[in-house]
Amino acid sequence: MKKNILYVVVPCYKEEEVLPETSRRLKEKLNHLMEKKKIDRRSRIMFVNDGSTDHTWEMIEKLHEEDPIFSGVNLSRNRGHQNALLAGLTTAVNFADMMISMDADLQDDVNAIDEMVDRYLEGFDVVYGVRSSREKDTFFKRFTAELFYKMMRMMGADIVFNHADYRLMSRRAVEGLQEFTEVNIFLRGIVPQIGYPWCTVEYERAERFAGESKYPLKKMIAFAFDGITSFSIKPIRLITMLGAGISVVSFLFLIWTLVIKIAGYTVQGWSSLMVSIWILGGIQLLCLGVIGEYIGKIYSETKRRPSFIIERVLNDGGNEEEGKFPYQVD
Numbered sequence: 001m002k003k004n005i006l007y008v009v010v011p012c013y014k015e016e017e018v019l020p021e022t023s024r025r026l027k028e029k030l031n032h033l034m035e036k037k038k039i040d041r042r043s044r045i046m047f048v049n050d051g052s053t054d055h056t057w058e059m060i061e062k063l064h065e066e067d068p069i070f071s072g073v074n075l076s077r078n079r080g081h082q083n084a085l086l087a088g089l090t091t092a093v094n095f096a097d098m099m100i101s102m103d104a105d106l107q108d109d110v111n112a113i114d115e116m117v118d119r120y121l122e123g124f125d126v127v128y129g130v131r132s133s134r135e136k137d138t139f140f141k142r143f144t145a146e147l148f149y150k151m152m153r154m155m156g157a158d159i160v161f162n163h164a165d166y167r168l169m170s171r172r173a174v175e176g177l178q179e180f181t182e183v184n185i186f187l188r189g190i191v192p193q194i195g196y197p198w199c200t201v202e203y204e205r206a207e208r209f210a211g212e213s214k215y216p217l218k219k220m221i222a223f224a225f226d227g228i229t230s231f232s233i234k235p236i237r238l239i240t241m242l243g244a245g246i247s248v249v250s251f252l253f254l255i256w257t258l259v260i261k262i263a264g265y266t267v268q269g270w271s272s273l274m275v276s277i278w279i280l281g282g283i284q285l286l287c288l289g290v291i292g293e294y295i296g297k298i299y300s301e302t303k304r305r306p307s308f309i310i311e312r313v314l315n316d317g318g319n320e321e322e323g324k325f326p327y328q329v330d
Contacts, residue, residue, distance in 0.1 A: 004043075007095060008026055008102065009089055010088070011103070011104065012104045013081070018105055019047070027067070029114075033113070033117060038121070042316075044069055046091070047060045048075065050075055051077045073091050073313050074311045086187070087308040088101070090174070091310065093175060095316075100167070108164075109203040115127075123197060126173050126194070131204075160188070167191065169191070176194040185307060239291065243287070
């Protein structure tokens, strides 16, 4: 029979408005699963404070003091959603048999946890939460999100369509995740590479309960670009093909220029020349930017700096560990 200690890992960045409701709903869900004997009484809700500048960590400490079902991980500084999630998973794996990651804003349906646990008990190591539809999204968000997933697949990344970071992972799946030591973390692309049996669970994504989204358009674009450059070298190959194509066009244009020169035609051509210079200059800068992005990632990886440093862990009725947590991924 499978062990069934569940840890729900919830990254938090300035979530003081939504945290009381999130903690209440998750506590109710875990207590319900405990009563049905689907999960062990040692199961916990682990909030990961990603360097919040509001009262998020103080609220997590208070929740832990009031009820040991709430655990806390406090990062030494803000490291971003993906690193905060990774910090929570690599901490929870030392206590749990299965871990569910989800956002704090309650857009992920907590009722899907029941089915995720059922699939785990059936033998699946990874259970992906997949949105059943995007009807509530604006046209722009729906279009750009679907474009992102299609582009990722076109670039060769093995990514689950309409899946964010709402997923269940078994202990051995998270231990497999720890073998990936890259600094540039994109979990949606890394997790499918682990292998092991997996399945999907559909759910309806709700509106954010309170507070503001931590992913404005600028961050969404940066996140998408990080995903593409972390899992595909096709942009570099496209640059090579583009360079070859421009070279062919330039050679043909050179022949055309020589022909009309021999024929005695006077070519003014100032406007077309300026347009050509601006277009080619823009393409060159774009290509240099893409190449620079890859070089920057290589630079970050070679320094081998830690993805996160944990300042404090609260778990199991006051057991605390301070300083650099020994299970962090370097």
